[in-house]
Amino acid sequence: MPELRKDYVTDTWVVFAPDRAQRPIETQGTVSLATAPEECPFCPGHEHMTPPEVLAYPSNASDGSAWRVRCVPNRFPALTPDGEVRAKSDGLFHSLEGVGVHEIIVETPDHTKDFSALAKGQIQEVLRAYAARTADLAQDPRLAYILIFKNHGAEAGASLFHAHSQLIATPMVPRRIKDELRGAEAFRAENGACAYDRILQAELDASARIVLANEDFVVLCPFASRFPFEVWVLPRTHRVHFDSISTRERRALAGLLKDTLGRLNTLFRNPAFNWYIHTAPSDGGDYAHYHWHLELTPRLSKRAGFERGTGFYINSVPPEDAAHLLRQAGEA
Amino acid sequence: MPELRKDYVTDTWVVFAPDRAQRPIETQGTVSLATAPEECPFCPGHEHMTPPEVLAYPSNASDGSAWRVRCVPNRFPALTPDGEVRAKSDGLFHSLEGVGVHEIIVETPDHTKDFSALAKGQIQEVLRAYAARTADLAQDPRLAYILIFKNHGAEAGASLFHAHSQLIATPMVPRRIKDELRGAEAFRAENGACAYDRILQAELDASARIVLANEDFVVLCPFASRFPFEVWVLPRTHRVHFDSISTRERRALAGLLKDTLGRLNTLFRNPAFNWYIHTAPSDGGDYAHYHWHLELTPRLSKRAGFERGTGFYINSVPPEDAAHLLRQAGEA
Numbered sequence: 001m002p003e004l005r006k007d008y009v010t011d012t013w014v015v016f017a018p019d020r021a022q023r024p025i026e027t028q029g030t031v032s033l034a035t036a037p038e039e040c041p042f043c044p045g046h047e048h049m050t051p052p053e054v055l056a057y058p059s060n061a062s063d064g065s066a067w068r069v070r071c072v073p074n075r076f077p078a079l080t081p082d083g084e085v086r087a088k089s090d091g092l093f094h095s096l097e098g099v100g101v102h103e104i105i106v107e108t109p110d111h112t113k114d115f116s117a118l119a120k121g122q123i124q125e126v127l128r129a130y131a132a133r134t135a136d137l138a139q140d141p142r143l144a145y146i147l148i149f150k151n152h153g154a155e156a157g158a159s160l161f162h163a164h165s166q167l168i169a170t171p172m173v174p175r176r177i178k179d180e181l182r183g184a185e186a187f188r189a190e191n192g193a194c195a196y197d198r199i200l201q202a203e204l205d206a207s208a209r210i211v212l213a214n215e216d217f218v219v220l221c222p223f224a225s226r227f228p229f230e231v232w233v234l235p236r237t238h239r240v241h242f243d244s245i246s247t248r249e250r251r252a253l254a255g256l257l258k259d260t261l262g263r264l265n266t267l268f269r270n271p272a273f274n275w276y277i278h279t280a281p282s283d284g285g286d287y288a289h290y291h292w293h294l295e296l297t298p299r300l301s302k303r304a305g306f307e308r309g310t311g312f313y314i315n316s317v318p319p320e321d322a323a324h325l326l327r328q329a330g331e332a
Numbered sequence: 333m334p335e336l337r338k339d340y341v342t343d344t345w346v347v348f349a350p351d352r353a354q355r356p357i358e359t360q361g362t363v364s365l366a367t368a369p370e371e372c373p374f375c376p377g378h379e380h381m382t383p384p385e386v387l388a389y390p391s392n393a394s395d396g397s398a399w400r401v402r403c404v405p406n407r408f409p410a411l412t413p414d415g416e417v418r419a420k421s422d423g424l425f426h427s428l429e430g431v432g433v434h435e436i437i438v439e440t441p442d443h444t445k446d447f448s449a450l451a452k453g454q455i456q457e458v459l460r461a462y463a464a465r466t467a468d469l470a471q472d473p474r475l476a477y478i479l480i481f482k483n484h485g486a487e488a489g490a491s492l493f494h495a496h497s498q499l500i501a502t503p504m505v506p507r508r509i510k511d512e513l514r515g516a517e518a519f520r521a522e523n524g525a526c527a528y529d530r531i532l533q534a535e536l537d538a539s540a541r542i543v544l545a546n547e548d549f550v551v552l553c554p555f556a557s558r559f560p561f562e563v564w565v566l567p568r569t570h571r572v573h574f575d576s577i578s579t580r581e582r583r584a585l586a587g588l589l590k591d592t593l594g595r596l597n598t599l600f601r602n603p604a605f606n607w608y609i610h611t612a613p614s615d616g617g618d619y620a621h622y623h624w625h626l627e628l629t630p631r632l633s634k635r636a637g638f639e640r641g642t643g644f645y646i647n648s649v650p651p652e653d654a655a656h657l658l659r660q661a662g663e664a
Contacts, residue, residue, distance in 0.1 A: 005556035009515025009527050010508075014556045014645040018653075078638070078646050092527070092534050093555050149637030157636020166638070174642030176342075183341025195341050195424070202424050223425050224337035224346045276641030297640060304489020305481030306410070306498070308629060309608030310506030313346045314410050321350075 002079055002098025004171070011175050015098060017078045037111040041075070042162035044109045050075060054103065055132060057125055065109035068122065069129045071167075077102035078168060085142050085171040101137055101169040105129050105148075111162050114270070115152065116261035118163070123254035126165070127245065130277070133167055134243040138282035143169040145177060145281050148242070153272025155299040173281045180278060181290060188289040194238050196291030209319045211326045212259060216252035219260055221319035221326070228301055228317035229267075229326070231260060233294040242279035242292040253294075263329035264298060272299040334411055334430030336503070343507050347430060349410045369443040373407070374494035376441045382407060386435065387464060389457055397441035400454065401461045403499075409434035410500060417474050417503040433469055433501040437461050437480075443494050446602070447484065448593035450495070455586035458497070459577065462609070465499055466575040470614035475501040477509060477613050480574070485604025487631040505613045512610060513622060520621040526570050528623030541651045543658045544591060548584035551592055553651035553658070560633055560649035561599075561658070563592060565626040574611035574624040585626075595661035596630060604631040 002017040041049035044065035055071040079100025088095045107126045130148045137146050150165040151158040187195035203220050211219040218234050275296040280287035334349040373381035376397035387403040411432025420427045439458045462480045469478050482497040483490040519527035535552050543551040554564050607628040612619035
């Protein structure tokens with residue numbers, strides 16, 4: 001059973017998952033394909049290599065695969081779904097049993113295609129699976145938070161090549177979300193408005209950091225980008241929870257994600273990246289002041305001792321320059 | 333002039349230092365030596381390749397070098413020492429001019445020796461330089477915090493091979509320090525004692541996470557280690573500021589650092605690592621409840637999307653196992 005431990009004095013939590021040391025690591029370098037499809041646990045026909053699926057969308061294509069998108073529990077989970085969330089406290093030592101959920105969303109039956117190469121319709125199905133799994137797990141009273149994320153490339157922490165995203169649900173609200181909730185709450189108390197609605201408006205007015213936009217979403221490089229070419233995708237409609245995304249928004253988001261990744265590929269030739277969806281907690285609290293969004297951070301630089309030691313970030317690319325280059329990359 | 337920007341809603345600060353993109357990056361892979369000593373800006377005889385020194389300890393050896401330890405301003409500073417700390421605030425956009433200090437501590441005149449290969453007496457001189465630069469810059473009323481840190485190996489963010497540490501002084505207290513100060517303050521309010529004194533006592537009682545100790549310092553793998561083989565060095569004497577370190581403590585710390593790095597080298601063959609010294613702010617506040625310490629984090633794993641998205645950490649090596657292996661490595 002994994003264990004969650006809290007730092008002696010700060011609100012920093014660590015998941016201890018010793019079994020994960022046994023998982024296969026097949027990628028090397030920036031992005032490379034190491035396994036043959038015959039050995040890939042995410043390929044059609046290899047469904048027995050994963051735990052039984054929790055969701056699958058049937059294929060309507062004639063390519064022989066039974067499914068288009070498939071969600072399965074992670075074989076090497078950081079957290080496990082059995083048992084109750086029991087806390088242990090002994091003076092300075094605070095821990096929880098590592099109850100939670102860790103799932104894989106296989107984004108396509110095609111071993112060779114990465115996310116940016118998927119058809120828009122396929123990306124919409126992936127987003128539909130994200131929302132469906134989130135809505136389902138939000139019913140579990142043991143889970144306080146559900147994070148959907150993607151590691152693309154070994155540099156970004158991916159260990160298998162076949163295109164997939166992940167979901168980790170935790171028994172407490174993570175600190176970065178707490179920070180955003182606290183900031184958004186303070187902003188609303190002071191201004192009577194959603195901070196993210198105002199960010200959208202202020203950034204559209206300023207325009208220098210906007211990458212692209214459609215009727216439903218805006219893609220921008222945030223004012224205090226922590227990483228070179230960090231990109232946020234903000235829905236124009238104020239929605240608290242990601243899983244309330246509409247069909248039309250799924251279509252709009254699929255197009256913008258594909259377009260944005262295409263621009264990053266033009267500039268950097270398939271860079272490693274992470275993205276994650278920040279949504280409100282699923283612990284039943286009132287988060288009307290929150291506004292879900294997606295954050296994408298390419299892996300173009302390294303965090304060194306100063307960043308680790310302070311929580312500061314050093315970024316050598318101003319977001320105005322990054323947004324300018326990303327806009328230009330779309331004109332090619 | 334670099335610029336500091338605050339995230340729209342959270343207390344996350346980013347240093348924008350576009351000039352740093354021009355700095356030479358000579359290391360590749362885990363740790364490798366790319367430059368010939370003839371081209372190294374930190375080698376004796378090449379003092380003209382760096383800005384004028386701010387501190388140098390003269391050599392008493394007959395190896396021909398004029399100095400044993402040398403501190404110089406960074407040629408590609410993240411922050412610059414000129415001007416006043418001026419804040420700009422415009423709705424959701426908060427920034428500061430990037431006033432601060434960024435220095436290099438060249439740890440030895442010998443191009444070929446890494447920190448762990450230095451003589452104990454030489455390491456003592458490096459620690460003396462750390463304390464001297466910290467005490468000097470603490471007088472500057474524009475600076476709120478002084479961080480000493482070390483990046484060893486390209487994986488840890490080092491860009492030059494010749495052994496060196498760095499100092500960055502910032503106009504505000506960084507969030508990780510704020511978190512520790514807040515936690516330590518809450519602990520003292522509740523328990524009437526220094527949290528770090530109690531951590532020391534509790535960890536010595538538990539013993540499973542202790543790596544080694546002498547009369548002045550304890551080396552341990554912390555209960556909620558964020559990274560595999562994370563190591564903390566805690567002074568037994570309650571001292572708020574690092575620069576109050578005594579001569580005897582410098583000697584004791586030099587020995588323990590060399591010993592700890594030797595053990596990591598035995599286990600992992602010269603792993604990349606960062607360390608940083610957490611000390612109280614130099615902004616004139618009352619931090620009697622704080623207790624300086626050094627944190628060392630080897631670069632054995634990657635932070636992926638879940639960690640980036642949440643602020644959680646996933647660690648596959650429990651600190652009890654890491655401490656056990658580090659204790660054994662000393663018996664070789």
